[in-house]
Amino acid sequence: MDLILTNGMxxxxxxxxxxxxxxxxxxxxxxxxxxxxxxxxxxxxxAFSVYVTQEAGLPILAAVxxxxxxxxxxxxxxxxxxxxxxxxxxxxxxxxxxxLSILMRKIVEVSFGRDYKSIDQVLPGTVDLxxxxxxxxxxVLLAVIAGFFGLxxxxxxxxxxxxxxxxxxxxxxxxxxxxxxxxRLARMTFVFGVCTAGLAGVAxxxxxxxxxYMGIDYLLSSFFILVVGGLGSLEGLLIGSTVIGGTDAVISxxxxxxxxxxxxxxxxxxxxxxxxxxxxxxx
Amino acid sequence: MTALLDVNGLSxxxxxxxxxxxxxxxxxxxxxxxxxGRNGVGKSTLVKLIAGQLPAESGTISMKGQDVTAxxxxxxxxxxxxxxxxxxxxxxxxxxxxxxTLHRPDRDLTRYRELFGQFPRIEERLQQTAGTLSGGxxxxxxxxxxxxxxxxxxxxxxxxxxxxxxxxxxxAQFILEAKxxxxxxxxxxxxxxxxxxxxxxxxxxxxxxxxxxTARTDNLRETLSERLQI
Numbered sequence: 001m002d003l004i005l006t007n008g009m010x011x012x013x014x015x016x017x018x019x020x021x022x023x024x025x026x027x028x029x030x031x032x033x034x035x036x037x038x039x040x041x042x043x044x045x046x047a048f049s050v051y052v053t054q055e056a057g058l059p060i061l062a063a064v065x066x067x068x069x070x071x072x073x074x075x076x077x078x079x080x081x082x083x084x085x086x087x088x089x090x091x092x093x094x095x096x097x098x099x100l101s102i103l104m105r106k107i108v109e110v111s112f113g114r115d116y117k118s119i120d121q122v123l124p125g126t127v128d129l130x131x132x133x134x135x136x137x138x139x140v141l142l143a144v145i146a147g148f149f150g151l152x153x154x155x156x157x158x159x160x161x162x163x164x165x166x167x168x169x170x171x172x173x174x175x176x177x178x179x180x181x182x183x184r185l186a187r188m189t190f191v192f193g194v195c196t197a198g199l200a201g202v203a204x205x206x207x208x209x210x211x212x213y214m215g216i217d218y219l220l221s222s223f224f225i226l227v228v229g230g231l232g233s234l235e236g237l238l239i240g241s242t243v244i245g246g247t248d249a250v251i252s253x254x255x256x257x258x259x260x261x262x263x264x265x266x267x268x269x270x271x272x273x274x275x276x277x278x279x280x281x282x283x
Numbered sequence: 284m285t286a287l288l289d290v291n292g293l294s295x296x297x298x299x300x301x302x303x304x305x306x307x308x309x310x311x312x313x314x315x316x317x318x319x320g321r322n323g324v325g326k327s328t329l330v331k332l333i334a335g336q337l338p339a340e341s342g343t344i345s346m347k348g349q350d351v352t353a354x355x356x357x358x359x360x361x362x363x364x365x366x367x368x369x370x371x372x373x374x375x376x377x378x379x380x381x382x383x384t385l386h387r388p389d390r391d392l393t394r395y396r397e398l399f400g401q402f403p404r405i406e407e408r409l410q411q412t413a414g415t416l417s418g419g420x421x422x423x424x425x426x427x428x429x430x431x432x433x434x435x436x437x438x439x440x441x442x443x444x445x446x447x448x449x450x451x452x453x454x455a456q457f458i459l460e461a462k463x464x465x466x467x468x469x470x471x472x473x474x475x476x477x478x479x480x481x482x483x484x485x486x487x488x489x490x491x492x493x494x495x496x497t498a499r500t501d502n503l504r505e506t507l508s509e510r511l512q513i
Contacts (some may be wrong), residue, residue: 081485090362158404163385167374173336174374176356183355 002132007253009129013123013138014249016145018203019241022222023152030231031169031189034083035094038101039222040215041108042194044073046201047210048108051117060122063202071190071198074104086185101215109212117210138171141203153234165189169232224268230278239279243267287312288333288364288436289465293342295332296491301340302328304491308469310436315458315468315481319507320488323448326471327369330438333469334366335359345507346436348453365434369471372425376413379405382413383428394431401453402427418445423454430457436467443474455480477506487511 025039049067050060067281075223078100086093126133156162167175168182168189176182200253221244229240244264252260271278286309286341295300302325310316318326331337333344335356344352346362354362354432366389373382384390392399392409402423408416411414414422422445443451444483451474458468472478478485487495495510497503 023498160385160388160390163377163381166377167381167385170374170376171371174368174371177336177360178333178358179357180386181355181357197399 003216005045005130005132006134007249009132009134009138010147011246011249015143015238016142016239017050017200018221018225018245019149019238020145020200020203021197021218022237022241023224024193024200025219025222025225026195026231026234026237027193028190029226030233030236031165032193033087033090034190035090035097036193037094037098037219038078038104038215039197040217041104041193042075042197042215042218043100043201043204043218044108044210044212044215045104046072046198046199046203047068047119047205047208047214048117049198050119050202050205051210054120059282060202060206064207065198066199067202068195071195075191075194076187078194079187082182084187087186101219105212105215112212114212119206119210122206123280137206144203149234149238156234188217221264224264226278227268227271228278233280236278236280286310287347288316288344288469289313289343289348290333291343293329293332293339293346295337295339295342296325297337297479302491303332305342305424306367306486306491307342307486307495308486308496310467310469310484310492312435312467313462313465314483314495315470317478317485318469318471318488319473319475319478319485319511321511322473324488325491326488326506327440330440330469330471333370334364334368334438336366347388360434363435365429365432365437367425367437367439367442369444373413373421375412377426378410379413379414379416380409382424383431385407395427398427398430398457401431401457402450419447419450421422422446423450426454426457430461436463436469437461439468439470440471441471441473443472444478451477452480461500475504475507478507 021043024042025036028034028036028039046067049063049070053060053063053066082096082100083093121137123137123138127136127139129139153180164175164180164185168180168185172182225237225240225244228243229236244267247263247267248260251263288310290306290308293306294301294304306329308316318329320326328337332339335354335358339352343350346359346364349362351362353361360366377385383392383395405424405427406418413421416424424443426439426442429439442454446454455477462468482499484498485496485503485507486493489506497506500506
């Protein structure tokens with residue numbers, strides 16, 4: 001029973017963190033149609049924000065405004081200088097953001113070095129959860145992610161800004177005709193997407209290896225989630241995370257980590273082949 | 284006296300294809316100016332240029348004396364140019380309520396009270412997705428949104444297309460009342476009944492050029508029918 005509960009919690013944790021990581025790409029790719037190849041690098045910037053605050057002797061929470069500031073400013077500049085000119089040219093956007101990802105990795109590498117950074121444990125220890133000892137930080141992280149997604153879901157469904165974003169995505173000319181500054185709204189949406197990637201980096205930094213090349217894995221897993229879940233809906237993001245995270249966790253537990261990767265890759269290929277719009281596409 | 288809307292030598296189209304060539308027109312306060320002509324002569328392209336949906340190749344567009352030619356569509360809306368297009372008239376994935384309120388910070392439906400009185404089906408289905416409406420109902424929803432705005436100029440592109448005759452009469456009545464209150468209209472329309480009911484001035488387009496214009500006359504329908512070779 002304890003084993004089932006432990007594996008179940010690990011599965012929930014894997015799905016939740018994957019959903020958090022993929023959220024930024026889901027926003028930028030799903031709503032704006034921009035395949036942001038630098039998505040993982042914004043996760044990396046968030047993780048390095050934790051390293052910087054730790055080195056400065058500040059608590060991890062200080063990394064949140066730092067990551068938001070850095071990712072927000074970089075995202076704003078990238079959208080304004082590069083992405084906004086390429087909205088109708090997806091392949092060019094992909095190439096441009098790929099180049100950006102290399103640049104961001106190299107800048108961080110030059111600034112902080114190539115080696116792994118050691119991040120102190122946050123909330124060390126475990127709590128008793130239905131008879132099993134579960135890491136405190138993971139439990140807090142799960143609660144924060146659940147709360148964040150719940151609020152985001154309600155905000156997107158009910159707020160005027162959520163309706164404006166949906167309007168901009170579905171009918172840009174009409175959105176402009178009713179007075180919505182679609183260029184500004186697209187910029188803010190892009191900034192929001194990269195900031196959530198940065199926040200994911202902050203949240204995961206104490207649990208993962210922090211180094212300049214860490215973003216590549218996150219880009220791939222986020223992409224697989226969107227392939228399975230489809231673009232343009234939070235439901236798709238959560239279902240995609242469940243399928244990808246669940247498959248990886250189960251197969252890796254039963255066989256080996258490599259088998260888990262292969263299973264995820266196989267599922268993604270099958271979806272691209274048989275159901276290219278994913279399970280919950282709104283586009 | 285400065286016209287509310289003043290278009291001078293406007294040309295433009297799609298990419299390298301010029302559709303509208305050197306069109307000039309004006310609309311004063313409280314006037315309904317109609318643009319008519321056969322299919323494919325550039326009527327919708329003309330109003331897209333004026334509303335900022337397409338960039339102008341040459342010419343100028345002034346609103347209340349201010350040159351708005353270089354402004355984007357949302358900037359022109361803020362300068363007082365409302366626009367209800369011919370196609371893609373509603374946000375299909377949003378509810379009717381959201382379609383009517385998403386551009387208003389207060390999300391208030393009070394301004395639609397009179398319109399709901401004449402078009403009760405809209406109010407009855409506020410939570411319904413707009414994409415499920417018929418073509419005519421979408422046109423009415425688009426008309427209601429444009430009319431309820433506080434813009435001094437309203438551009439309507441084929442507002443009566445697919446709309447039942449009795450609802451066209453109601454639209455005409457709203458246009459007349461708004462005119463009396465000082466609002467102006469630029470309307471692309473082929474339905475001569477609506478033109479006859481509400482027009483103060485009519486421009487006839489052919490091959491992207493203005494080939495005829497007339498102020499309101501007693502025999503407006505006959506004049507236009509003859510010109511349109513109906």
